[in-house]
């Protein structure tokens with residue numbers, strides 16, 4: 001009897017505390033209902049707690065009695081929490097848990113906070129949608145990979161003249177959206193590189209096949225982990241036309257101004273520079289001398305006995321002589337020399353970087369060319385040359401009066417000759 | 425017999441409690457409720473036997489559930505809204521704490537537990553589930569909501585030492601189709 005009790009206690013200890021337990025109750029206790037109840041209850045506690053511990057809530061808990069009841073209640077609680085969590089996941093934030101102390105508080109706070117943050121996300125989404133639909137600029141969202149329209153606003157439909165149903169599920173290629181592949185590719189490239197672009201000019205085509213010049217501000221965004229491009233498009237077609245007109249009129253204005261300047265500097269008869277331009281060049285060249293020691297020469301040429309030509313052949317012939325004379329001069333000077341009509345039958349040549357010797361050689365060449373020329377309707381004519389040269393700063397008037405003096409001397413000495421006057 | 429019904433139930437039979445109980449108000453104690461139920465049970469069982477008594481309580485519970493649904497819950501077609509309302513009502517009226525373990529309306533299966541149950545929580549342990557009235561009550565609620573017949577069985581009960589009453593509800597029509605297929 002003592003052994004039976006001892007064995008009983010030892011067996012109960014084994015099934016309560018042991019890791020591995022016998023598959024069945026020992027034969028010696030089979031006749032005891034109490035022992036069988038204890039054995040079944042402990043085995044049920046072991047199995048059910050093991051299952052619950054592993055998150056398995058579907059196990060049917062065997063047996064009865066207070067302890068088993070508590071475990072069943074725990075299983076029911078966990079099952080209910082599972083169901084409530086599923087409900088919350090589906091958006092039912094009215095779920096609350098009571099009578100579970102600290103856990104209830106934490107669970108309920110979590111639910112309330114979750115509801116609040118989801119509401120905030122919803123609000124933000126609604127705000128975005130509101131802005132998206134009401135924004136006055138055309139706005140579209142397309143997938144990055146296929147260029148498929150995901151969403152667009154009313155302003156976009158108005159811009160491209162498509163209806164909402166026209167655009168549903170269409171790609172940019174489907175509607176022939178981009179006019180130029182080069183622009184389109186450059187835009188994609190910039191987006192892939194910088195994730196965004198600002199005011200990129202892209203030509204697009206409307207449903208009616210009209211060209212629209214769009215200013216694209218785009219950004220790559222992610223919706224459910226898929227990359228999209230959101231673009232706000234400003235229509236600058238009209239602006240662009242005005243701009244083009246403006247540029248055109250500006251070019252015209254510049255041309256006109258250039259023409260007017262040329263006119264104001266040109267002698268109408270001979271088409272060489274007039275005295276205004278000569279004065280300007282001379283002034284600038286003499287200013288330049290102040291900065292260097294390069295010489296400059298000034299040559300005044302006067303057609304000998306021109307009054308006789310006018311008297312004998314008339315003014316028209318006189319004018320054609322002046323034109324022919326100017327041509328001879330311009331054909332025989334260097335590129336850097338400036339030739340102009342000084343007045344009447346007087347011409348002037350400004351010879352930069354030229355001293356008295358150099359200018360005398362040029363003058364002599366010119367004199368010979370003239371003397372050898374057969375002027376149309378007139379025959380041979382000669383001209384007298386007065387040269388003044390300087391290496392130092394002087395005024396245009398001083399230099400011109402010296403050249404004039406030399407010319408006077410050439411006339412006095414019998415014309416058809418070159419006289420010079422050095423200021424150095 | 426049927427022409428001479430004395431107490432065909434109607435919600436009006438509950439009466440005007442505010443008028444009738446200006447001082448004691450709309451509350452009583454659980455003992456009184458249980459005293460009423462278990463004395464009924466005793467006498468009826470003596471008269472018609474155990475099984476018939478269970479049937480009577482099941483049917484009475486069903487009638488109560490139908491009336492409760494009509495008068496205490498707001499009509500809804502959303503199962504979750506229905507459960508929320510029911511939970512709130514049962515708790516407010518002190519009937520019990522209703523918890524949901526599983527709902528699958530496609531399969532026509534619900535598992536509910538009622539803790540701190542008005543009928544049985546705290547009762548001495550016996551061999552059998554006792555909440556047949558509750559079974560009928562829950563069955564009527566679910567049937568009223570879904571509009572299709574259900575059976576409800578209490579699988580665990582305080583009275584069998586389970587600390588909480590667990591009810592399993594099955595749609596009859598679903599089971600029927602399932603059986604036909606097999």
Ligand SMILES: [Zn+2]
Nearest residue numbers: 544555581589
């Ligand atoms: Zn029960």
